[in-house]
Amino acid sequence: MLILRQDLFEENHWSPFMVEWSELLEIAKLAQAKNFTAAIKYGFIAPWCGSYADCYDQFACTFTQALYAFGGDLWNTDTYAIDGVFDSPQNAEAMQMCKDLVDTCDEDCKDIQLSSVVDAICDGSALMGLAWVSQGPDFLSPSCAMRDKLTFVNPPKGDQSKSLIGGQGLGINPDSTELAAALELFKWFLTLETQRQWGNAGGLTTHASIMQSVAFVSSAPYIALYVANFAYTSDFWRLPQYNELMKLYMAHAHQGITGEVSPETALRQTSQLEQNVINTYYPCGPGPCQGESDTGFPVWAAIVIGTVGGSALLILLILIVVGVVIAVLFVKLREKFYREGVQAQRMRTFGGRARN
Numbered sequence: 001m002l003i004l005r006q007d008l009f010e011e012n013h014w015s016p017f018m019v020e021w022s023e024l025l026e027i028a029k030l031a032q033a034k035n036f037t038a039a040i041k042y043g044f045i046a047p048w049c050g051s052y053a054d055c056y057d058q059f060a061c062t063f064t065q066a067l068y069a070f071g072g073d074l075w076n077t078d079t080y081a082i083d084g085v086f087d088s089p090q091n092a093e094a095m096q097m098c099k100d101l102v103d104t105c106d107e108d109c110k111d112i113q114l115s116s117v118v119d120a121i122c123d124g125s126a127l128m129g130l131a132w133v134s135q136g137p138d139f140l141s142p143s144c145a146m147r148d149k150l151t152f153v154n155p156p157k158g159d160q161s162k163s164l165i166g167g168q169g170l171g172i173n174p175d176s177t178e179l180a181a182a183l184e185l186f187k188w189f190l191t192l193e194t195q196r197q198w199g200n201a202g203g204l205t206t207h208a209s210i211m212q213s214v215a216f217v218s219s220a221p222y223i224a225l226y227v228a229n230f231a232y233t234s235d236f237w238r239l240p241q242y243n244e245l246m247k248l249y250m251a252h253a254h255q256g257i258t259g260e261v262s263p264e265t266a267l268r269q270t271s272q273l274e275q276n277v278i279n280t281y282y283p284c285g286p287g288p289c290q291g292e293s294d295t296g297f298p299v300w301a302a303i304v305i306g307t308v309g310g311s312a313l314l315i316l317l318i319l320i321v322v323g324v325v326i327a328v329l330f331v332k333l334r335e336k337f338y339r340e341g342v343q344a345q346r347m348r349t350f351g352g353r354a355r356n
Contacts, residue, residue, distance in 0.1 A: 050254025
């Protein structure tokens, strides 16, 4: 969500409801040029930090939100293509925009982390900034000096059809020795009453009936933004190789906003490196390669496997039995041919002596 100083926006007759990122950039530049208050150091501030070790995915989240608004994307989920998608002209335009926004800072902010975004907005040194909805309570806290002067709006959407809303999924480790207990936790946590209490305590519930309730939507001034954007939520790559891809994203794409390389070069390098990871694990995209089943077996073998139920153990047992049967038949046939050969030899020998 975008948090901004409502008092300064009203004083300067700026609309807080920006459709394009170019509008946001223009206001950030005006704020710097006008220098209407010495306290403002940042026309716009966001988590730009590109160190995977220090801030995990913060830059990636900020930039991904921007590229969605420019009509770009991270990859093609149907083909697993990254090369040619992530390095698109739309994404290059979005990255140039982000670089220009970084340049509106009076201080170097290319490595700013989320906690610093909260501090800058609350101490009055930022005109506006980008943060997760989950940070909302920080901006309403008595420790936030600007809390009565802030308002919450959506970031510019542009051509956006996707949105990042943050959070982490709740899952179960299949190797856990406490699977039954973990399932019970899930059942409890997902009950209507527990989710209602979770929402009342400030949690961002995903329970449809609670999200649509007046009580939840009105519980905080930023909750309506969360509810409105939930239908468009999208993550990065829903793959086990997520961390490998994120490390490359953070390390190489970030260079495009720092000026180390051009946006086009940063995107191209990142795309190629990420595509190499995808090609290693998924050489034929999301499905099997031609002539292979989903399991990697030839199609004819997969048909056989499916016919007997798909159990690897059952297949192994069948193969063993078939092998034993073939071996036994081979031995018996060999013995039979041997006996017949010996008998024929004896007959030839006896016949020859009789003629003499």
